[in-house]
Amino acid sequence: xxxxxxxxxxxxxxxxxxxxxxxxxxxxxxxxxxxxxxxxxxxxxxxxxxxxxxxxxxxxxxxxxxxxxxxxxxxxxxxxxxxxxxxxxxxxxxxxxxxxxxxxxxxxxxxxxxxxxxxxxxxxxxxxxxxxxxxxxxxxxxxxxxxxxxxxxxxxxxxxxxxxxxxxxxxxxxxxxxxxxxxxxxxxxxxxxxxxxxxxxxxxxxxxxxxxxxxxxxxxxxxxxxxxxxxxxxxxxxxxxxxxxxxxxxxxxxxxxxxxxxxxxxxxxxxxxxxxxxxxxxxxxxxxxxxxxxxxxxxxxxxxxxxxxxxxxxxxxxxxxxxxxxxxxxxxxxxxxxxxxxxxxxxxxxxxxxxxxxxxxxxxxxxxxxxxxxxxxxxxxxxxxxxxxxxxxxxxxxxxxxxxxxxxxxxxxxxxxxxxxxxxxxxxxxxxxxxxxxxxxxxxxx
Numbered sequence: 028x029x030x031x032x033x034x035x036x037x038x039x040x041x042x043x044x045x046x047x048x049x050x051x052x053x054x055x056x057x058x059x060x061x062x063x064x065x066x067x068x069x070x071x072x073x074x075x076x077x078x079x080x081x082x083x084x085x086x087x088x089x090x091x092x093x094x095x096x097x098x099x100x101x102x103x104x105x106x107x108x109x110x111x112x113x114x115x116x117x118x119x120x121x122x123x124x125x126x127x128x129x130x131x132x133x134x135x136x137x138x139x140x141x142x143x144x145x146x147x148x149x150x151x152x153x154x155x156x157x158x159x160x161x162x163x164x165x166x167x168x169x170x171x172x173x174x175x176x177x178x179x180x181x182x183x184x185x186x187x188x189x190x191x192x193x194x195x196x197x198x199x200x201x202x203x204x205x206x207x208x209x210x211x212x213x214x215x216x217x218x219x220x221x222x223x224x225x226x227x228x229x230x231x232x233x234x235x236x237x238x239x240x241x242x243x244x245x246x247x248x249x250x251x252x253x254x255x256x257x258x259x260x261x262x263x264x265x266x267x268x269x270x271x272x273x274x275x276x277x278x279x280x281x282x283x284x285x286x287x288x289x290x291x292x293x294x295x296x297x298x299x300x301x302x303x304x305x306x307x308x309x310x311x312x313x314x315x316x317x318x319x320x321x322x323x324x325x326x327x328x329x330x331x332x333x334x335x336x337x338x339x340x341x342x343x344x345x346x347x348x349x350x351x352x353x354x355x356x357x358x359x360x361x362x363x364x365x366x367x368x369x370x371x372x373x374x375x376x377x378x379x380x381x382x383x384x385x386x387x388x389x390x391x392x393x394x395x396x397x398x399x400x401x402x403x404x405x406x407x408x409x410x411x412x413x414x415x416x417x418x419x420x421x422x423x424x425x426x427x428x429x430x431x432x433x434x435x436x437x438x439x440x441x442x443x444x445x446x447x448x449x450x451x452x453x454x455x456x457x458x459x460x461x462x463x464x465x466x467x468x469x470x471x472x473x
Contacts, residue, residue, distance in 0.1 A: 076181075077443045078321035078373045079170065079407075080360070081329045082314075083150050085200040085306040086336030087379035089393050090401030091422045092345060093121050094136040094414075097385070100421050104385045107342045115412045123350035126358035132412040133361050133370070135404040135472065139416025139425035142432040143381035146395030148197060148336065153378055154204035154329070156436030156463055165455055169204025170436060171327035172213040173462055176452050177445060178326060184277060185324035190215030191313045192331045196305030203329045208454035215329065218282065281323040284312060291315070295359040298352050306334025309348065314356040318363055321373055326443070332356070335379060339390035361405045374407030374442045376435060385422040398424050402435060407442035409472040433466030441468035 091097055096110045096119070110119035113131035120128055120136065127134060144158040152158060154169035168176070171188035180187040190203020192215075203215035280286060298311030309332060317328040332353075337344050357377060364370045382400030383393035399418055405411060416428040440447035440462060448467055451459035 076372045078325065079174070079327045079439050079443065080317045080321060080373060080375045081153070081170065081204075081327070081439075082357075082375070082377040083153050083202075083329060083331050084333060084335050084377060084379040085150070085195075085197075085331055086148060086334045087381045087383065087395070087400065088335040088349075089337065089341060089345070089383035090138065090140075090399075091383070091385065091418075092341070092393075093124065093350070094401050094403065095138040095418060095422060096121060097420065097422050100385070103387050104421055106387065108345075118412075118414055121350065123346060124354045126354045130358055130361055133365060133405055135409060135411050135413060135415060137402040137404065137415045137430050137435070138418055139427070139429050140378065140382075140400045140402050140432065140435070141398070141425060141429045143397035143400065146381060146397050148199055149380055150199040150202050150204070150331075152380055152432050154202070155207075156431075156433035156466065163208055163454060163460065165208030165210075166205060167460075168207035168209040168213065168452065169215075169329075170439060171204045171215055171329060172206040172209050173440075173452055174327050174443060174445070175213040176209050177450070178443070181324035181326065186216035186278075187326040188213070188215045189320050189325050189328045190217045190330075191316060191328065192217060193302055193307050195302070195307060195331075200306045200331060200334065203331070208460075209452060210455070277323045281319045281325075282316065284315065284319075287315065287319075291363065294363070296352075296355050298356065299348070303334040306336075307331035309333045309352050311352060311356040311359070314360045315363075318360055318367075318369075318373075322367070322369070332377075337383075337392050338388070338394055339392040341383075341387070341392045343391070357403070357405075364406055370406045371408040372406075374409070374439050375405040376402060376439060377404075378402035378435075382422075399429075402430075404435070404438075404472070407439070409438070409442070413471065415469070415471055430469065431466055433463045434469050437463045437466045438468040438472055441473055 091104075092106050092108055096108060097105055098110065099105075109122050111122045111125065111128050112119055113128040115131045118131050118136070120131070142156075142158065143152055151167075154171070155167045156170075157167045159167075171190070175187040178187065188204075192201050192203040195201030203217060206212075206214040284292065292315070295315045296311045299309040300312075302308050313330045313332070317330055320328045333349060335349065357375075360375065361370075364373050364375070379400065381395060381397040384396045386393075388394060399422070416430050417426045418424060419426045437447040440450070445462070447462040448465065450462050452462065453459050
């Protein structure tokens with residue numbers, strides 16, 4: 028791994044030429060950043076304020092204990108929680124989500140998400156809207172990677188696709204969405220991954236951003252060295268732009284939460300920054316970072332939240348920790364986007380890879396249920412304050428308006444100005460592939 032502050036074989040300008048050449052490859056699987064910038068420049072890249080924030084709820088949440096309570100079902104299905112009325116007449120959600128209830132006019136629960144291929148834990152379908160990762164060589168690219176390929180960055184110093192994902196014992200729980208056949212040049216910029224270790228430095232990860240002074244000193248030290256490196260004649264214009272990404276004031280400032288109003292920090296809260304088992308942390312500051320990143324110019328930000336695979340103690344986990352934190356994080360983000368006038372431009376989707384069994388098992392848990400699940404959407408100029416779809420009395424399957432993962436993904440593309448059913452990206456061999464498998468944007472939302 029490149030050590031930006033290493034002392035060996037340094038040039039008089041403060042960094043080695045070898046380091047200068049390797050900087051561009053950070054986080055892009057060995058493809059140099061100057062090469063990426065050259066390709067983007069040749070293709071031409073547009074600019075837009077549109078963005079997507081996707082929250083992957085690792086392990087799949089129990090939809091019937093959140094947005095689709097079944098009070099008329101038998102007790103072994105109904106569960107422990109009761110519904111409460113929201114600020115939209117006729118829409119009820121779980122009593123443990125009181126903040127969401129107050130802003131339901133800004134939210135869109137989907138109660139009938141279908142299309143999960145099986146009961147295996149994999150974030151793939153959330154990030155792509157597709158069932159089969161190995162159907163094409165290299166795999167289907169995620170939404171973030173496709174947007175990176177089609178639109179590029181809003182400016183050279185801001186990565187178009189950022190993944191706030193942890194290292195996880197179960198790899199799909201730590202995935203920000205993969206680039207597939209688009210190649211590593213369109214992979215997510217991961218502050219918690221190898222890039223973050225080089226940028227933020229000194230063993231500081233995203234969970235330790237409370238030490239603002241150390242973070243800023245690390246950036247400042249690298250910038251001073253980089254300023255000297257810029258005088259090296261061997262660096263061409265595209266290499267200079269590569270350096271800009273790693274020395275961007277805007278990128279550093281986006282991660283500096285000390286610039287936020289204390290009331291905003293309090294609204295979001297901190298949550299629990301520790302990883303949960305082989306899943307992700309319940310880090311509420313990631314919601315705030317997602318907003319700051321799209322505000323700085325990132326087009327797609329994904330974040331991984333918790334580990335919702337409650338085969339036991341489902342109600343205890345939801346009541347004591349998960350739902351109160353979820354309620355706070357999502358609501359803070361939605362309210363913040365509206366107050367900043369970003370709600371028409373930024374689309375938010377939160378979901379897991381499938382639903383949970385209607386019947387509660389002997390350990391007070393719910394098992395895997397790919398037949399139907401749920402999701403929550405907001406922003407993007409979509410028609411909020413409505414529920415899409417429904418399930419039958421026992422929550423075993425969709426009763427009306429089944430919504431495929433691909434329809435939601437197609438809608439997200441639509442909100443970005445991309446017509447997914449007719450837009451293609453090319454694989455390794457130059458063959459075009461449509462972004463979604465024939466799914467149209469949801470007419471109820473656009």
